[in-house]
Amino acid sequence: MTATDTPITDAPPAPTGPFGSVFGEVMSVVRFADDAWGEPTVVSINDFALHPGTHALHYGSACFEGLKAHRQADGSVRAFRASAHARRFERSAKRLVLPAPPPQLTLQMIDMCVEANAHLCPAAPGSLYLRPTLLGTDINIGSAAHASHSAIYFVLASPVGEYLPPRPLTILVERVTPRTTPQFGSVKAGANYAMALPVIEQARHDHEADQVLFAPGGVLEETGAANVMLIDGNRIVTPVLSDAFLHGVTRDSLLQVARSLGWTVEERDITVDGALEFLKSPTSALALTGTAAIIGPVGTLVVDGVRHDVAHADGIAAVKAIRARLVDMQTGASSFDFVDE
Ligand SMILES: Cc1ncc(COP(=O)(O)O)c(C=O)c1O
Numbered sequence: 001m002t003a004t005d006t007p008i009t010d011a012p013p014a015p016t017g018p019f020g021s022v023f024g025e026v027m028s029v030v031r032f033a034d035d036a037w038g039e040p041t042v043v044s045i046n047d048f049a050l051h052p053g054t055h056a057l058h059y060g061s062a063c064f065e066g067l068k069a070h071r072q073a074d075g076s077v078r079a080f081r082a083s084a085h086a087r088r089f090e091r092s093a094k095r096l097v098l099p100a101p102p103p104q105l106t107l108q109m110i111d112m113c114v115e116a117n118a119h120l121c122p123a124a125p126g127s128l129y130l131r132p133t134l135l136g137t138d139i140n141i142g143s144a145a146h147a148s149h150s151a152i153y154f155v156l157a158s159p160v161g162e163y164l165p166p167r168p169l170t171i172l173v174e175r176v177t178p179r180t181t182p183q184f185g186s187v188k189a190g191a192n193y194a195m196a197l198p199v200i201e202q203a204r205h206d207h208e209a210d211q212v213l214f215a216p217g218g219v220l221e222e223t224g225a226a227n228v229m230l231i232d233g234n235r236i237v238t239p240v241l242s243d244a245f246l247h248g249v250t251r252d253s254l255l256q257v258a259r260s261l262g263w264t265v266e267e268r269d270i271t272v273d274g275a276l277e278f279l280k281s282p283t284s285a286l287a288l289t290g291t292a293a294i295i296g297p298v299g300t301l302v303v304d305g306v307r308h309d310v311a312h313a314d315g316i317a318a319v320k321a322i323r324a325r326l327v328d329m330q331t332g333a334s335s336f337d338f339v340d341e
Contacts, residue, residue, distance in 0.1 A: 011071050012119070014126030014161030019292060024117035024128075024157035028109045031137075032099035032151040040109050042116045045156065053139045055148035060191045061136030063092035065106075066291050067249070068160075069114045069121060069128040072332040077118040077128060080330045082110050084249045084340045089132055092187045097147035098136055106132060109155045117157035124331045125162035129292070130155055163292040168299020168311050169210040171223065171288075172203035173272055175304075178216040178244065179224060185244040196224040207302045211288075214245075220270045226288035227251040229295075230270065230278050231318055234258075237278065240267040247341060250289040250326075256338055257325055272303060279308070285315030295323045 015022040023045055030040040056062040065088065069079040086106035093100035101109075110130060114121075121128040132155045136148025177199055179185060180192040196212070203209035211223045220228055222245040229238035229251065236258050241247055255265050270278075278284055279301070286298040297319045299311040328334040 011075075011121065011123040011126075012159070014122035015159055016161065019160050019163050020129060020131075020158050022159055024113075024120050024159070026113075026116045027154045027156050028112035028116070029152065029154040030101075030105065030109060032153070035149075037099075037101070037105060040105070040112055042112055048154075050135070050137070051139045053141045054135065055138040055140065055143055056135035058141055059136070059144055059148075060189065061096055061098055061148045063089070063096055063098065063134050063187060063189045065089045065092075065130075065132040065188060067110075067130050067132075068291055068330070069110075069118075069130060069157075070330045070332075071121050071123050071127070074332075077114055077121045078332065079110050079114055079130065081249050081253060081338055081340075082107055084252065084338070085132070086110070087340055088188065088247065088249070089134070092189060093134055095184070095187045096136075096189060098134055099149070099151045101132075101134065101153055105153075109153065113155040113157050117159075120157065120159045122159055122161065124327065127160055127330075129158045129160045131158065160292075165210070165293065165296055168297060168316075169288070170208060170300040170302065170307075171211050171213045171286075171298050172207050172209035172302040173213045173215055174199055174203070175215050175218050175272060177214070179212075179214040179221065182244045185221070186242070186247055188246060193224070200224050203302075207305075209302055213301070215272050218272050220272065220275060221245040222248075223288055226290035226293070229254070229287050229289060230275060230284065231287055231315060231322075232278065232281050232284040233318070234261070234263040235266070236263060237266045237268065237270060239270055248289055248291075250291055250294060252341060253326060253329075253338060254289060254295060254322060257322065257329070257336060260336070276301070276303065276308060279310040281315075282312050283314040283318070284310075284312060285319050286310050287319045294326055295319055
């Protein structure tokens, strides 16, 4: 965890607009040029400018992270599992042949951003959502077959309220089309989200679905913005990690907590039919996990045009209970020694 050394007791109220649409006025920033990282600084977000010929804008040399800093009982603000996000960020950058920020640099960048924006962090259940972003900045529109040798790296801060869906989600299961190309699914790159959009928009239009659960070949991977897990009593079943989907830090945190409680955790292939069978149990739940919402239950699964009600009161209660445990760890009400992947 990363700490600020400027505890603030008067937390502001959480913004009421859409999640991620309000920003702190300053961000931390550092540039990579001539084979070296420069010195991180804090600057106004309004000073940001890119040349229209910037590599990232044309050739997708861009990746990002998403994590939260939470106000603790003593007023200080701490980022949750910053080192796990820093490691994933480095992996994403390497896969895109971008200058890869060493995790130590990312921790410093996150610290600087949190410290400069700590006064904006609402009390729980609100938080400061942080967005480390890396862009290839070579200015060359004829550079399609070359990596960018220069980069800008910044961390944005966005004060947010609790991210809770207004009702149990409706999820369409897509059995054919993958979310993105299988070898890039574990990279947190904007292009992955763009590739999933046509499928999600279609599902919204045709079935009033909130999201799509991608299950190419009939095997569950993840939704457009979250990992998935099946829960029943003290048992969690979740897809085994692969390059095809994002290795969620929330997924990992929940599995570590569950294992510490003595729960059975199965990381394995889950077929669509196997999931539907699992969800017949009246104590079961299908849950989505991610930094924004932490963990939330699915209400309806749309499979091959058929709507399945998978919301069971006991399953939803179990999801809420494990969510509450993780929130306590994020806000410092309880502690847990997470181990990074
Ligand atoms: C595609 C996708 N999968 C999974 C996740 C969950 O990752 P994490 O728990 O690290 O936020 C996210 C982000 O929230 C995501 O965008």
